[in-house]
Amino acid sequence: MTIRGKALIAGAYEHPLRKIPDKSVQQVHAEVAAGALADAGLSFSDVDGYFCAGDAPGFGPLSMADYMGLSLSYVDSTDIGGSSYVAHIGHAAAAIAAGKCSVALVTLAGLPVSGTVPTAVNDRAPEFGFENVFGTSTPSMYALAAQRHIHEFGTTSEQLAEVKVAASMHAHYNPNALLRKVVTVEDVINSPLIADPLHRLDCCVITDGGGAVVVVSPEVAKRLDRHSVAVLGHGEAPKTAAAGRIDLTHTGAVWSGPPAFAEAGVTHADIDYASIYDSFTITVVETIEDLGFCPKGQGGAFVASGALRAPDGGLPFNTDGGGLCNNHPANRGGMTKILEAVRQLRGEAHPAVQVPDCEIALAHGTGGSLGTRMGSATLILGREA
């Protein structure tokens, strides 16, 4: 069974705020759900499938279905960190293709600025006593991957910085982006080191917020006025720490990318726009290599060529400004990757960064760490079914 042609994204919504001091996490989930449903021309009573991850408060989909008053025939609370929502779209499409539901709602919300977010790794995690006791943090885990990539392939801090530069050029056009100032390679290199070799400007933003997507069957999509974009292909592949045989320089995209391309029936040359998870600049470099947009180890040179800059680069990416500049709600960036891909396919990105005639887009999510014990999910979407 393939999901190609079996499901479409009919609604998408990104919370416009980056700091939300006056709402609860569940309220923001409901608010973005209402936004995505309104975008699709649907209502809460139409929803029969619901998808959420570890950012959902309480008993996951049970608490949230209860809170939002949903009547459901299908739920899924797969949590693979920030990549969860990209995987959810694939799962929703499969559920729709199998007839388990016809209007699937996916929500993300979190308030790391105004409150706290649940952490996926606690002291009951089997790895906790062998990793966290040494002072791990998200930037330092990614820094270990960056250091190894630099060692093996000669990648430079200047090359990594270009990822942030391109993101900032795009964020400049997004009125909702947290950071709209265009930065230079020098700005990145001169920002304080957080965990060598990563500087502050190599790191994504921390924001309150959320987003939601509505995935529907072709029959439902036909009844709607809104332009729906087609789910063409999906792949996911958690990568493990391989019982101590970690490598740090290869991500789960090595395995999540090929099935997504195969299912979609497209090649790299067909990808007009790519949303690439950008928790850190190194995340983008390793991911584009592993998705096959350039040879392994050449990601630094690839990005330094300006390829990521929209609209004219060879692989225009993250035209909303990405996690590096726009938004990283709940410390989980997969949802916003889908949302900007949908905007591009609908022709609704900012005109300055809208890729002309954008027909095929890729959205890739990364979760957890990089190159070891990580979630990875790849989605390919099309303007037309």
Place this chain on the structure above:
Amino acid sequence: MTENTTSAARIGSDLPAPTPPISVETQTFWTATTEGTLLLSRCLSCREYAWYPRGFCPHCGHLDVEWVPAAGTGTVYSYSIVRRGGLGDYRGAEPYVLAYVELDEGVRMMTNIVDVDEDELRIGLPVSVVFHRTAGEAALPRFTPAR
């Protein structure tokens, strides 16, 4: 933590040593650390080592493992000097070195490099294990340059 004024470039001479969670599965490992021994779990069927140590073989699915003392030496596989954003017990302990060390037995383990000069820190640096006692019945296996 106060600045190390005796050697400005030396990192990790006074790190916190948080107590790890100790379970029936990991008690043998942690008890050994208090006696200065780094144990590895090795599958009784396929004979492969696993890190982190566990009572199960993720290579072949076998349920029985044995504990084998490691040589306690290896090389730095990757490292980062954490300068900001230490969490929990590590808040304010920056700078410190988070690293993966590849043991002579082949597995790569997360650890800290301690008592190291910033300019000698590099991937491939030979290191040997030291144990830092925690408040509980465990000591943290960290590594220092082999001298």
